[in-house]
Amino acid sequence: MTAPILELDNVSKTFGTGDDVVQAAQSISFGVTKGECLAIVGESGSGKSTVANMILGIYPPTSGEIHLNGSVLPSRRQLAHRRAIQLVQQNPLSSLNPKRSIGASLRLALDVHEIGAKNERADLVSALLEEVGLPADYAKRSPTALSGGQRQRVAIARALACQSQLVVLDEPTSALDVLVQARVLKLLNQLRETRNLTFVFITHDLSVVRNIASRIAVFERGRMIELGDTSTLFSNPAHPYTRRLISAVPVVTDEEAALRSALAAGLEDTN
Amino acid sequence: MSIPTLDIQDLKLGFKGYTGYAEVLHGISLSVAPGERVALVGESGSGKSVTARIVLGLLQELRTARISGSVRFEGKELDRLTKRERHALRGRAMSMIFQDPTSSLNPVFRIGEQFHDVLRRADAKITREAALERAASILAEVSVRDADRVLNAFPFQLSGGLNQRVMIAMALANEPALLIADEPGTALDVTVQAQTLQLMRKLVEEHHTAVLFISHNLGVVREFADRVYVIYKGRIVEQGPTRAVFEGPRHPYTRALMAAVPRLTGGGIPDIEENSPDFGAPIEIHPDEVQT
Numbered sequence: 052m053t054a055p056i057l058e059l060d061n062v063s064k065t066f067g068t069g070d071d072v073v074q075a076a077q078s079i080s081f082g083v084t085k086g087e088c089l090a091i092v093g094e095s096g097s098g099k100s101t102v103a104n105m106i107l108g109i110y111p112p113t114s115g116e117i118h119l120n121g122s123v124l125p126s127r128r129q130l131a132h133r134r135a136i137q138l139v140q141q142n143p144l145s146s147l148n149p150k151r152s153i154g155a156s157l158r159l160a161l162d163v164h165e166i167g168a169k170n171e172r173a174d175l176v177s178a179l180l181e182e183v184g185l186p187a188d189y190a191k192r193s194p195t196a197l198s199g200g201q202r203q204r205v206a207i208a209r210a211l212a213c214q215s216q217l218v219v220l221d222e223p224t225s226a227l228d229v230l231v232q233a234r235v236l237k238l239l240n241q242l243r244e245t246r247n248l249t250f251v252f253i254t255h256d257l258s259v260v261r262n263i264a265s266r267i268a269v270f271e272r273g274r275m276i277e278l279g280d281t282s283t284l285f286s287n288p289a290h291p292y293t294r295r296l297i298s299a300v301p302v303v304t305d306e307e308a309a310l311r312s313a314l315a316a317g318l319e320d321t322n
Numbered sequence: 323m324s325i326p327t328l329d330i331q332d333l334k335l336g337f338k339g340y341t342g343y344a345e346v347l348h349g350i351s352l353s354v355a356p357g358e359r360v361a362l363v364g365e366s367g368s369g370k371s372v373t374a375r376i377v378l379g380l381l382q383e384l385r386t387a388r389i390s391g392s393v394r395f396e397g398k399e400l401d402r403l404t405k406r407e408r409h410a411l412r413g414r415a416m417s418m419i420f421q422d423p424t425s426s427l428n429p430v431f432r433i434g435e436q437f438h439d440v441l442r443r444a445d446a447k448i449t450r451e452a453a454l455e456r457a458a459s460i461l462a463e464v465s466v467r468d469a470d471r472v473l474n475a476f477p478f479q480l481s482g483g484l485n486q487r488v489m490i491a492m493a494l495a496n497e498p499a500l501l502i503a504d505e506p507g508t509a510l511d512v513t514v515q516a517q518t519l520q521l522m523r524k525l526v527e528e529h530h531t532a533v534l535f536i537s538h539n540l541g542v543v544r545e546f547a548d549r550v551y552v553i554y555k556g557r558i559v560e561q562g563p564t565r566a567v568f569e570g571p572r573h574p575y576t577r578a579l580m581a582a583v584p585r586l587t588g589g590g591i592p593d594i595e596e597n598s599p600d601f602g603a604p605i606e607i608h609p610d611e612v613q614t
Contacts (some may be wrong), residue, residue, distance in 0.1 A: 094511035199366075200596065228365035228538065233582040236591045255512065258541075258584040262591050280586070299516040300586055301541025303568060305588040 054121060056249050057106065057136075057217060062115035064101050075101040077273045078115070085216070088243060088250040090260035090281075093270030093295070099253050102270075106251060107138055119217075124305030134164045137210035141222035143202035147194040152191025153180070153205050160212035179208040183225050184238060200231035204238065211242065221253045236263055257300050261285055269293045285310070294318045325397040327470075327532035328354040328377060328499050333391035333472055335372055335381070335556075344478065346372060347556045349391065354500065359523075361547035361564070363537055369556040370536045374502045377534070378418060379408045394515040396499060413443045417493040421505040423485035427477035433457075433488055434473035444496040460491040463528075466520050483514035490522050494529060501526060504536045519546055531596025544568050549610075551574045554601055572608075574600035 062075040067153040068093040076098045083089045091099045105112050111126030118124065124132060140146040147156055157176045161167060168176050179185035183204040184225060194202055210218050218317050223239070240263060242248060252264055260267055260281070267284050269277040269292065277290040302308050331593040335347040347369045354360045364370045375381045377393060379400060393400045395416065400408065402505045426472040428436055437457035441448050448456075449457050459467035464487040466472055477485055485509060493501055506522065507515040523546060526533050537543050543550060543564070552575065560573040571577045578601070 094513065160444075169589040198366075229540070229582045229592060230365065230578060230596050233584075233591055233594050234596050237593065240591060256584075257512075258586050261586055261588050262584045285586070285588070295513060297586070301516070301519075301539060302546055302586050303540050303580060303583050304542055304585065304587075309589055 053085060055118075056085045056120060057083040057251070059102070059106075060116045060118065062102070062105060062117060064098075064105060064110070064114045065113045074273050076112075076260075077107070079275050080115075081268055081275065083251060084218075086243070086247055088252055088263055090252040090254065090264035090266060090267045090318055091270060092254060092257060092260055094255060094296075096214055096272065097270035098273040099280040100221065100268050101273075102210045103138075103221055103251065103253050107136055107219055110209055125322075130164065134213045135215050136217045137213065137215045137222045139203070139206050139210050139218060139220045140255060142226050142255075143199070143206040146206055147202060147209075148209055149194055151193075152190060153192050153194060153197070156188070156194075156205070157209055157212055160209050164213040166213055179187060179212055179301040180205075182211065182242070183208045190212060198231075199227050203227060203235055207238065207242070211246065216247075217249045217251070219253070222255070223252075224259065225254065225256065239263070257297055258302075269296065289313065291318055324356060324403045324611065326353040327356050327396060328352075328398075328534060329392075329394040330373070330377070331392040331394075332394060333373070333376065334389070335369070335376065336388045337481065338388060343388070344419065345556065350553065350556070352551050354534055356499070356532055359526065359533045359535060359546060360535060360549045361535040362553055363540060363541040363543050363548045364553035365538055365548075367403065368553045370538075370553050371504055373500075373553075374418070374504050374536055377500075377502060378412060378416065395586060396452050403551055413440060413498075414501065415498055416500040417496070417498045419489050419493050419501065419503040419506045422509045424480075424482055424502075424509075426489065427485060431476075433477065433480075434476055435560075437492060440492050457491070457495070457558050460495050461488070463525060464488075464491045464531045464576070466491070482510050483518060485512060486514070486518050487521065490518065490525065494525055494531065497529060499532060499533075501531050501533045502536070503533060503574045505538070506535075507542070508517055508537075508539065515542070519543045522546075541569075542570065552579070559601070559603070560603055560606040560608075562606075563611050566608040566611075570608075572606040574598060574603055576606070 108128040336345040438453040461469040560576045
């Protein structure tokens with residue numbers, strides 16, 4: 052077993068003071084192995100985004116430690132830490148600066164992290180665009196001149212720009228149409244292989260994670276209630292909440308409906 | 323054969339802008355029989371929401387919109403009605419449920435007041451007490467147990483799921499013949515969504531309400547609708563009974579759409595084109611199931 056690239060050790064986060072306290076994350080511990088895609092699923096308010104934000108260093112944990120490659124991440128991150136963990140957000144229209152061209156947005160990431168020599172960076176931008184399946188001359192375009200799927204590809208390219216090994220994907224395809232979603236998920240899978248990337252994939256969509264994650268962590272009200280291999284979790288979920296969650300997903304085939312009712316039946320047994 | 327609750331024939335819609343005329347609906351036809359649940363499914367920009375807005379008569383007010391074709395509601399051509407007659411239909415004979423319940427309810431009035439307003443559209447003289455009583459009984463139908471608290475609350479004091487149920491109750495309060503539901507529950511968590519869909523289904527069945535259900539979520543459509551129309555770039559590309567369309571999609575676009583949905587049973591991410599010239603193929607119509 053290789054050492055995990057990312058490890059959360061008893062991490063908690065509390066918001067508010069006095070009587071008005073929200074335990075957004077409670078004693079969360081898990082490791083993410085290099086090259087895997089770990090999904091964090093849960094409904095709104097489950098704490099999945101809180102955990103993502105702590106991994107990214109947007110705010111520090113109230114208690115507990117986060118390790119990257121074996122060393123503790125400080126609450127105030129250095130440039131190198133920020134380079135090591137990158138983020139792709141849900142809505143690329145709001146995460147890309149509308150006043151910058153696509154090329155300028157990508158170039159900025161390269162400039163800040165001093166990737167490549169100055170005179171090579173224009174070529175790096177073209178290479179990044181091509182890597183995510185966009186023509187290099189899109190660099191001149193504004194984000195508003197792109198479709199939703201194309202914009203999300205740009206957001207992915209920007210996350211790849213500083214050659215980080217770990218990418219946090221926060222609902223990366225939730226705002227996309229289903230045909231576009233399939234293409235973007237395909238691209239993510241492919242990049243994970245070619246670049247040997249590690250993903251932390253945050254979503255509420257269980258059908259998506261079933262097909263892309265290697266392991267799944269289920270969150271409910273700030274607690275991680277189950278963590279397991281994707282196939283085990285779907286065939287034999289241990290926690291009743293996981294069963295409830297899976298059996299509520301709208302499906303398109305009879306085969307899926309059968310899986311759902313089998314899980315729902317298990318639910319009634321435990322009650 | 324009875325008169326369809328909603329009958330749309332060759333509906334075209336275009337917008338006049340600075341850069342010229344852009345047509346967004348290229349002649350769509352669909353019908354909803356009394357008590358029938360019909361889904362209009364498509365991706366963003368396909369024209370599904372504008373279709374709903376035309377039925378409600380909201381787009382007609384827009385100066386840049388050019389609309390042609392026929393929209394009949396219970397046999398009456400909507401185009402021939404006066405503004406006042408159309409206004410009288412909305413909220414009484416036809417009503418709508420929107421995607422985000424919390425933002426479609428008025429934040430500065432209590433739920434009870436809003437119910438009173440809705441009920442007044444059908445009965446102008448209804449008293450506050452009678453309205454609240456009626457509201458409580460409809461809320462009970464959507465499994466809201468503490469109706470008093472809900473009627474006394476402002477929308478932001480209630481959860482999204484509760485607001486959605488309030489919306490459904492309000493939309494059905496005046497026993498409309500047609501309910502238009504535009505992406506209901508999309509903003510909700512999946513367990514809450516499943517619950518509200520079930521409630522809505524039960525309610526429209528009991529009240530024999532016809533529903534035009536607009537959604538991009540194929541799974542939700544499969545669970546809710548009797549019949550499906552698939553819309554792509556302003557054209558209906560496939561229509562038929564829900565089972566027939568889901569089990570044997572014929573149009574290249576519908577096939578791609580179905581294949582692109584990630585399966586709960588696994589199988590990986592399929593390799594599908596986002597766009598194909600085949601998607602422009604003519605409409606596929608499945609025969610209706612034999613009525614019993």
